Amino acid sequence: MFSKLLVANRGEIAVRIIRACQELGIRTVAVYSEADARALHTLLADEAHLIGPPSPVESYLHAERLIEVALKTGCEAVHPGYGFLAENAAFAETVRAAGLTFVGPPAEAIRLMGDKVAARARMAQADVPVVPGYEGEGDVDEFLAAARALGYPVLVKAAGGGGGRGMRVVAREADLPAALDTARREARNAFGSDRVYLEKYVDRPRHIEFQVLADHHGHVVHLFERECSVQRRHQKIIEESPSPVLDEELRRHMGAAAVAAARAVGYVNAGTVEFLVDAERRFYFLEMNTRLQVEHPVTELVVGVDLVKAQLAIAAGEPLPFTQAELSQRGHAIECRIYAEDPARGFLPATGRVVRAVEPVGPWVRVDAGITTGDTITHYYDPMIAKLIVWGEHRDDALRRMAWALDQYIIMGVTTNITFLRDVVRHPAFQRGDITTDFVERYFVGWRPPDTSVPDEVLIAAALAEQADTPPAVRANHGDSGERAGDPFSPWNVADGFRPGRV
Numbered sequence: 161m162f163s164k165l166l167v168a169n170r171g172e173i174a175v176r177i178i179r180a181c182q183e184l185g186i187r188t189v190a191v192y193s194e195a196d197a198r199a200l201h202t203l204l205a206d207e208a209h210l211i212g213p214p215s216p217v218e219s220y221l222h223a224e225r226l227i228e229v230a231l232k233t234g235c236e237a238v239h240p241g242y243g244f245l246a247e248n249a250a251f252a253e254t255v256r257a258a259g260l261t262f263v264g265p266p267a268e269a270i271r272l273m274g275d276k277v278a279a280r281a282r283m284a285q286a287d288v289p290v291v292p293g294y295e296g297e298g299d300v301d302e303f304l305a306a307a308r309a310l311g312y313p314v315l316v317k318a319a320g321g322g323g324g325r326g327m328r329v330v331a332r333e334a335d336l337p338a339a340l341d342t343a344r345r346e347a348r349n350a351f352g353s354d355r356v357y358l359e360k361y362v363d364r365p366r367h368i369e370f371q372v373l374a375d376h377h378g379h380v381v382h383l384f385e386r387e388c389s390v391q392r393r394h395q396k397i398i399e400e401s402p403s404p405v406l407d408e409e410l411r412r413h414m415g416a417a418a419v420a421a422a423r424a425v426g427y428v429n430a431g432t433v434e435f436l437v438d439a440e441r442r443f444y445f446l447e448m449n450t451r452l453q454v455e456h457p458v459t460e461l462v463v464g465v466d467l468v469k470a471q472l473a474i475a476a477g478e479p480l481p482f483t484q485a486e487l488s489q490r491g492h493a494i495e496c497r498i499y500a501e502d503p504a505r506g507f508l509p510a511t512g513r514v515v516r517a518v519e520p521v522g523p524w525v526r527v528d529a530g531i532t533t534g535d536t537i538t539h540y541y542d543p544m545i546a547k548l549i550v551w552g553e554h555r556d557d558a559l560r561r562m563a564w565a566l567d568q569y570i571i572m573g574v575t576t577n578i579t580f581l582r583d584v585v586r587h588p589a590f591q592r593g594d595i596t597t598d599f600v601e602r603y604f605v606g607w608r609p610p611d612t613s614v615p616d617e618v619l620i621a622a623a624l625a626e627q628a629d630t631p632p633a634v635r636a637n638h639g640d641s642g643e644r645a646g647d648p649f650s651p652w653n654v655a656d657g658f659r660p661g662r663v
Contacts, residue, residue: 169241324394404593
């Protein structure tokens with residue numbers, strides 16, 4: 161196993177990796193931009209090094225500076241987390257060329273699966289079902305002819321993209337030329353390539369993905385599924401495992417397809433094969449994410465495997481310690497992504513200082529957070545600031561626990577989606593497991609939070625109470641607590657800092 165590792169990321173995933181390394185006795189090196197000088201991940205790591213200004217292009221996306229820090233500090237490996245350079249084949253090659261271990265798949269697999277057209281072709285060769293489509297590079301007339309053959313509606317997608325960028329749903333032939341132009345422009349700006357392709361639009365599908373692990377010794381397993389159908393702007397906000405819709409037969413077929421997909425590209429390390437499942441329960445390959453996923457904790461809680469530790473072990477050359485037959489699902493886990501954003505204003509990202517953050521604490525409640533009280537949320541990075549994950553013996557148990565945990569989660573000073581998530585998990589359709597990728601559009605268009613404004617007189621009273629909440633230097637005897645008047649060491653007599661019963 162490695163003795164020292166560079167965490168080439170920030171936020172909650174950097175914190176997650178650092179904590180896994182601490183358990184394994186691996187020293188960690190964090191990197192940070194000027195905007196993250198006091199971020200949580202920099203405080204937890206053994207070392208932290210400035211790599212540039214707040215702009216990601218000049219800091220977290222600056223591969224040469226990351227490699228320089230790794231070599232200067234004596235690191236043996238680099239973990240990219242997710243986002244930024246995690247799925248950048250050139251970065252993986254640069255890391256390995258520098259004599260370091262890249263905690264992720266081979267660059268060839270990243271490059272192949274990053275090209276959606278090439279990935280579709282490889283999956284078809286491996287007998288993994290793909291959505292009917294057109295991958296040609298012809299002119300508008302050829303796209304029009306292909307769309308007629310597929311039947312409307314169709315989906316225009318960027319060949320090198322993801323996250324909803326460069327994607328357009330087209331319901332009428334007359335709208336296709338403009339949709340192609342718009343998608344190409346978005347794709348060029350976001351991914352550096354304007355190549356697009358067509359897929360038959362799957363109406364109201366479920367988005368279900370399978371976690372896979374593969375080692376350097378030819379062993380490939382799946383760790384079952386995650387349901388990711390609750391989304392906004394084609395980005396997930398709630399994930400759970402097991403999926404409410406899968407039975408054992410469909411789970412077995414989809415798991416086998418996920419393993420076949422990984423083998424088809426010579427995959428190594430942790431990855432996720434994503435599928436769409438239609439109303440007739442037919443499934444189709446969507447894409448493969450060649451990295452650790454945001455939603456990996458739900459798999460960890462249900463399967464009992466620490467995926468970050470598994471990544472590190474695989475990267476160090478160790479074989480998988482289990483076979484497919486030895487893996488199983490137990491209970492039910494749900495994750496809610498906590499975003500600094502305003503759902504009532506089209507999920508517009510929010511910025512500001514976190515005046516207070518109070519995380520829920522209870523049995524089978526987990527919070528993966530990248531922020532704490534006093535931190536500042538800026539516009540430079542993704543607005544996801546934490547993840548709330550719960551486990552239960554069954555789905556109803558997990559749902560009750562999640563509803564309770566969201567009620568306990570307090571973030572003051574910046575707008576978040578916590579109130580919105582509370583309403584989603586309590587919605588009757590979500591409770592039934594009746595969830596498709598258009599769930600938010602179907603049930604939450606025009607959503608507004610309840611009026612929680614506090615009268616001025618209450619705020620004034622609270623401020624006065626806070627100001628007066630300084631215990632006197634001398635306290636009377638507090639009975640069973642054992643404090644005596646005049647005891648200078650009693651926490652009741654501390655004017656500032658810790659006091660019993662006080663958050």
